[in-house]
Amino acid sequence: MDDKISTRHNALERMLIDENAEPTNLPLSLLEDITKCFSDDHQIGVGGFAVVYKGMVGNEAVAVKRLSTTFDMQENKFHKEVECLMKAKHKNIVRFLGYCSDTQGKIVDYEGKMVMADIRNWLLCFEYVPSGSLDKYITDASHGLGWKERYQIIKGICEGLCHLHEKRILHLDLKPANILIDDHMVPKIADFGLSRCLDKEQTRAITSNLCGSLGYLAPEFYSGHVSFASDIYSLGVIIVEILTGQKGYSEDDNVIDSWMIQLETSDQADTLLEQVKVCTKIGIECMDPNPKKRPAARHILDMIDKTESAAYSEETAISFPAKKRKKETAISSSSSHNPRVADAGVWDRVSGPACSDAEFQRAFHMSRATLHSLCHELVIAIAKDTTLCAAIPVHQHVGGDAAPAAMNGRRVWVRERSTxxxxxxxxxxxxxxxxxxxxxxxxxxxxxxxxxxxxxxxxxxxxxxxxxxxxxxxxxxxxxxxxxxxxxxxxxxxxxxxxxxxxxxxxxxxxLTGVLMPKAIRLPLDSPEVTASRFEALSWIPGIVGAVCTDHIPIGPPKENVAEYYNRCLTERMNKASYSVALQAVVDADGTFTDVCIGLPGSLSDTAVFEQSALHARCEAGLFGDNQYWLVGGPRYPLKDWMLVPYAYQNLTWAPSTSVSRLRTELRGARYRGSRHGGASCSAAPSPSCQTFTT
Structure with missing residues (x-):
């Protein structure tokens, strides 16, 4: 028995070495042996339909996928999945090594009786990809993988999906967790558990089982119709997620802007930015709600190939004159033959008048007069070359003799821009x-x-x-x-x-915040009676020197402490996960800002924001002295000796309805507009117009 297992080990090990070897039927005993009987120590992943184990074959590792016994799969469905896997042979698809379909009889308790039952074992064996799945590498543009790595991942996924579609295979569960990354950052599409193989003339299928991952499913999937365009939709979501770190639609200008900042210092900024633009366009087009408007996988690859061809042509056209100018302006590059002129100290000595003509001739392989003449001619030629950009020569003065920029090969390039x-x-x-x-x-x-x-x-x-x-x-x-x-x-x-x-x-x-804000935004502590009189003219309520309210400014998902900035109310209103920072502001009766606190997490309540602000600490320390003056806030603020809030009760009698806490204030911008009504039921200070202010 041990000899048979050893022989099968050797056969599987040879398959790992020979990339052209065909997948084969693998005995259950072999898979049990390499996974130590599917021990928990060898478990590396759990999905909805299967558990994945790591198996060791000699010094090589494989991944063994064991389908769950609770998964409703017929024998023919398992054969269909194996058929799809055997067709899919590509560098960007996880290599399929073999399969096992085994039935064993086992005595089990059934309704109080011991009966013989058939236990089915369905297993699949793949190459082991050690670096994990793509979802571990997804971040925004500011950190994580560089653009070149992300571009190669996008291109690899497109190539793998194109191969599947050309083999008439629908993946139907394409997502970052099902894309593995090898040690060389090469993406490999995995998990064909929901895949379908279509006939030669078939372009779509109908499914009654809604399986897949929310956020990556195409809209038509919910009606039971799937096609190659369904995979394209999932591809678009993944591309945008690789570009931005977020799922869902993104404005192309925002995506391009974020990558512009990262690529500005690159020598190939224009080429790389063009790749960003193309990938952004592809991602958005792939997510079109209409399946007929989504591009085919082959067309996507053609777009990427055209970008690379154009980039190569542009690089060739631009780099040639640059190299030519470099040769023209760096005659001193002959110093590579003579290391003595490599540093500035040697250059100062050789170019000085004390240097003998013989030593100068040995260093530059020409006389001093010839070198000066050549430099003079080349500087004139370079000054006329404004095809790409204007050159500013940097002259080096040596011993009273002005040596042109061509002597040290240094120039500064400035792109001409219209103002x-x-x-x-x-x-x-x-x-x-x-x-x-x-x-x-x-x-x-x-x-x-x-x-x-x-x-x-x-x-x-x-x-x-x-x-x-x-x-x-x-x-x-x-x-x-x-x-x-x-x-x-x-x-x-x-x-x-x-x-x-x-x-x-x-x-x-x-x-603005460090210099101007302390001068322009100040509470009216020097003359509070003036501000109080203006508030009283609006509301008949004395002693009010400021109205405070909190608003929220939407932001993208932060890099850290995401939960703290999650805004539940905004999420419900926008119908998607939303994040914000709190803006607390105080205005006087004219609508002028007198205090601002911005930046606290959006998950905090108005009371929590207020209590963590510097204004609260100052007021608690006696900002308004003997409490002759007050701030006024909405019902969500705490009642303080120096803070007035409205009654929370309805149908008030005349007395409380005309009291101080009848004043309601909602700050939504810089203008504070008011109206005044006569009689005992005078209204509160009215709501201002809505504006959003950011710094």
Missing amino acids: EWWDRLSGLACPDAEFRQAFRMSRATFDAICDELGAAIAKEDTALRAAIPAQQRFAVCVWRLATGEPLREVSRRFGLGISTCYNIVLQVCAA
């Missing part, structure tokens, strides 16, 4: 109405803010380029925040780099 739009708006000829429409403020207000922030946001000129003026930096930030325009468009509009615009927005926002 026509900004020049027109910032010019004196621009009408004030057009300026106000663009930046939501008058030119005088704009200039006043720039004067306040100037020292914090202004930069100094460098030897290579002039600094971006403070006015332009502030305009970039205001435009980005006010319009939400993608960074790519902001870059084109202002004639600046994408990463430059991104950094400007962060820097100006920091200056």
Whole structure:
């Protein structure tokens, strides 16, 4: 018996070595032996229909999938799955090694009687992929895998799915958990438990069993109709998830913007960004609700291949003149033959007047006069070469003799960008109405803010380029925040780099909160009676110096502490998982912000946000002195000596209805509009208009 098992071990081990070996029938005893009788120690995965075990064959590992005995599978269904697996041979599909269909008689207790029952064992054997499934590698663009790895994974999945469809196989459960990643980051499609093999002329099938993974199922799946387009829909969800770290539809501009920031410093930024655009387009097209509008797997591969062909042509066209210029401007590259001129100290000595002509000749294989003449001619030629971008030469002065940039091979390249739009708006000829429409403020207000922030946001000129003026930096930030325009468009509009615009927005926002906010947003502690009189004119209630309310700003899923930012109310309203940060603000009777607290997690209640804010701590410490003045909030705020809230009861009598707590305040923006009614049943301070403010 041991000899037979050893022989079968050797046969399976040879299959692992020979990639062309055909899958074969494997005895149950062999699979039991390599998995130690399917011990829990060898278990590596559990699914809805099967348990997966790791088996050891010599020094090699395999994966053995044991179908559950509770899974309603007929013999012919098992044969169909084996048939699909034997057809699927591709580098991006997990290799199928063999199968086992075994029936054993076993005495079992049935209704109090011991009877002989047939126990069926269905098992499948695959190559072992050690690096886990794709869902472990999915993150947003800011961390995790780089773009090149993600692109190769997307391409590999597309190639594997295309092979399945060409073999007339529907996968029907395509998701990141069913895509394994090997040690070389090559994706391999796995788990064909729900797959279907279609006839040659058949393009769709009807199923009565709704199985699969929510979020990846095509809409038509719920009506029982499946086709190749159903797999394409799942592919689209996976591609978008690889791009963004999130399931579901994403705006292509947002996806591209996030990757622009990551790829800006790459030498192949344009090529890689084009790949991002193509993959984003493919992902969105694949998720079209209409199956007929989704691209076929072969068409998707053609789109990817065209992108790579175009990238190769572009790289060839651009890199050749660059290499040519490098040869022209680096005559001193001959230093590779003479290591003595590799460092700057040697260059200073060799290029100086004290260096003998013989030593100079040995170093550069030409006379000093010839080298100077060549450098002079090449600098002129380079200055005329503006096909791709303008060059700024950096001259090196040695011993009073100006050596051109060609001598040390260093130049700075600056891409030419149009600033026509900004020049027109910032010019004196621009009408004030057009300026106000663009930046939501008058030119005088704009200039006043720039004067306040100037020292914090202004930069100094460098030897290579002039600094971006403070006015332009502030305009970039205001435009980005006010319009939400993608960074790519902001870059084109202002004639600046994408990463430059991104950094400007962060820097100006920091200056606004650090410099301007303490000056502009302050509680009226110097003259509270003035603010109180204005509130009293609105509501007949004395002593009110501020109205406080909390709103929520939607955000994407955070990288850490996701549960803390989960917003249940917003999720129910949007019908999808939503996250937010809390914005608590206080306004005076004119609608002017006097205190702001922003950034606490969206899962907190209004009371929790209020109690964790600096305002609460200051008020508890006696901000309003002897309690002659109060803040007023909504019913979700706590009642304090310095905080007034409405009664929570309905149908109040005249006395409490005209009391202080009748004042209701809802802050939704910067404007605080009011109306006033006469008589005993005077109304509360009315609701303001709705706006959202972000920093």
